[in-house]
Amino acid sequence: MKATAELQVIPIGNGVSVREEVTRVVALLTAHDFLVETHASGTNIEGELNEILAAVAEVHAVLHREGSVRLVSYLKLETRTDKEPTLAGKALRNDG
């Protein structure tokens, strides 16, 4: 089942800057067969639902193995049956 998603991972206790860990998350996601689009509040993903969910588990395992003690992730998932969900299909331009 195809899905679109947004993932934001917050390491708690790693210090005020989490750029290193977030960069790692994006690299892990980009290694999958996804369309990945980063933005200021997270990373948008287009791919197979099961693979996106498996990637989330991988992110938690890798970040813990690399030293993060506590991780909170926020995952938005969208699936639909009337048409294939795509990031392009959901994006709006703000020409206001």
Added chain:
Amino acid sequence: MKATAELQVIPIGNGVSVREEVTRVVALLTAHDFLVETHASGTNIEGELNEILAAVAEVHAVLHREGSVRLVSYLKLETRTDKEPTLAGKALRNDG
């Protein structure tokens, strides 16, 4: 890896009331080997990370099969290495 989570599933296009679908989600989650605690903004879950993620995929598949055209899920996930994450451990009482 043990995890705590919160899942909120929003069917889009099913009508103003989504009680039936949300009740179905809770029933699907409760069939797993999780500790499940419902509340007004979603359902808290305590269990194995991979099984929680698999249950989310199952919820999307079942709700679509039962007629929902479009689903958006909001999943909060927490894992930690310093101690086992539990719903009881995270809850605060508000005696204010």
Added chain:
Amino acid sequence: MKATAELQVIPIGNGVSVREEVTRVVALLTAHDFLVETHASGTNIEGELNEILAAVAEVHAVLHREGSVRLVSYLKLETRTDKEPTLAGKALRNDG
């Protein structure tokens, strides 16, 4: 306009445990004319929309003043015109 909400505040950089800050958040919310229900993934609130939003700004200001350097909040808001939104009206029991 009446609303229900869920607020979760994550201090980034304060250390692995954020119990002290979260307890402070609940105390600040409880001082308002809200119905407040804490749970493992955040705090549910029932009250006036504008007052809930003002309380969120207050939480950020107070926690910063008391030493938190970086705060991320996740706020779910619900309003409706067909009936008054209440926490009781949204809660489901999981008797599975």
Added chain:
Amino acid sequence: MKATAELQVIPIGNGVSVREEVTRVVALLTAHDFLVETHASGTNIEGELNEILAAVAEVHAVLHREGSVRLVSYLKLETRTDKEPTLAGKALRNDG
């Protein structure tokens, strides 16, 4: 207090497509003194915390006035005291 935010508004019961309402939300946000960046999972905002929160209340009021019966909003807010929060400062490039 300066803040960055992400807002996603979900009308429940308006039908499967919510493009019209989401376009309206972006127009309302763009009328404020914010930096606004839309993406597939919501709209990122940079501006004053109180004005962002007031804009969220405005969005709910306007969409209800224009016919939406039930609205759920997901708002991520970030504030910090070590430097000014900006969308540019939070964005990562995924050159993976």
